[in-house]
Amino acid sequence: MTTQGAVREKRQVHVVTGGKIQSKRSKTPQNDTAHRHDPFFVKDFLAYLQIERNASPYTLSNYGAELEKFASFLKSQGILDIRKVDILLLRKYLLYIKERRNLGNRTIALKIATLRSYSKFLRVSEIIKNDPSLKLTTPRFPEPQINYLTKEELLLFLSLPDRIAPRFVGERERDKVIFHLLVFGGLRRAEILGLKWQDIDLSSGWMMVRRAKGNKTRTVPLAAPLEEALKQLRAVMRPQPEEFVLLDQKRRPISVSSFYNIFNRYLILSGIGRHVTPHSFRHSCANCVGQKRRKSPLSTRDLGALQYNYYKHVYSCGESGSESCCR
Template sequence: MAKLTEYKRLFLEYLQIEKNASPLTVRHYGDDITAFFAFLESESIKSLEDVDYSVIRVYLTKLYEENMARKSMARKISSLRSFYRFLEREEFVKHNPFVNVKLPKKDQLIPEFFYEEELNLLFSVSDCSTALGQRNQAILELLYGTGIRVSECVQLEESHIDFSLSTLLVYGKGRKERYVPFGQFAGEALRNYLSHARPLLVKKARPVEKLFVNAKGGPLTARGVRLILDKMVKEAALTVDIHPHKLRHSFATHLLNAGADLRSVQELLGHEHLSSTQIYTHVTKDRLQQVYMNSHPRANK
């Protein structure tokens, strides 16, 4: 077991240093490998070389019996495939038994999004005469106006904003850089926050590099953003559930509904693969049907 633990340590170190993976990604990989090691121990399998397709089938059956979501199963298989690929490269094992294992098809979840009327209510609830109200408005305008992830939002610094070009420098997954444009509403909200609110919030605390700060002047966390949005939904008297990603979904959906092309939306969202962006196309089908019925000469008698 000590040798397995050492293999795991080396692999996670490789992810951090060579692949520049995020701490969350490294943690997920580590958890997946630990769970697989526990399975091997329960099956009295002591060597990674003894793992073959029949062993993997038993493992997958176990996961199915635990009613694990397909998405979680797919991630575990992907983690173990990458782990064995690393071991093979380092010549710790001779073959990768996961190389031909097909990932379970992910459940196709429909992304939730806000209707424009709901967003208009959200944009009207902040008391922009207060520092916290100006901060909250800037966060809301930025999340919806750029489609960035909350994890990307809380990592922003003032130096990442270019007001002359109306763009943000965003560090996405794996610290990949991309530039994202923002509109007039987000620009105005950011200027108000930086000019009036932020100096008031940080004056009693030690200086912080992060753009958004909490009521005590420290860096705002992703959990803090969720609490802010939950409060705004209640104040808007909306009966919808909210999560920060819902604003990202709304950003993508509204762009596609207005005629933006999929490739452009992919770039704006920072998706590595177009398939990740295609999940939003289904919500535009009603819009396409409407355009077809209203535009095609043979659509209606």
């Protein structure tokens, strides 16, 4: 982000017009009203992520919040022109947030990734000439400890809905489907909540996951236990094709908070005294796919993340949970 001073040069800015990002040749920043209101082009960057990269609202919110902090820091340093930012200023910002908020290396690495993505957009858009973020060094941090469930623990969760009395018609079958989707499908929470009956083909043994990460769509094979659980729920609820699979007592789609209330209820009943989340089941399913690929109908592509090498070095062969979702 080299200093241009008073040099008047044309630049290319991405603007949103009719739902598409278009390139627009603009005049100098001094005469650009949009530049005065958003001198760091944060809104243009977020529009680029939303339209061209199909970023989720959660991603846009995180990027926007982080870049707002960066913009506030630049203003506190008297910087109102993004082209005046250099590597020294970037390092000063990272040191500032690290000391002020006592951030770890993993969090700093995420913030560096945000700055690199943002700076790349500015360079490709010809707003800046050089990208100082390329000179930043990502700090090292230890590999995360993957939290997964053993075979016995997974079987326990699958059996819990049958051990307690349902409070309304279809509750038991619905809760069984939740844990079968977690264990045998490896679905994320948002993917489970977005699943509709029209996305499931029980005759061919496939389901379409439409709310995958990054707003992508993928097909996932139905393991026999999952297929049976879905048939039981359909027989009780007699749903319409356009209805969501998971409904509450009033046949309304369950919310995120309701989903966690259901999950935490069974977590307490299980008696497992350690930290377990819905994503722990996804790790367990990835472990199954990685170690027992021949028995599992799933692949890493079905999980929506080609990260077998990542899981391979974390899980060891022969763990008791390796066959958990293969049957």
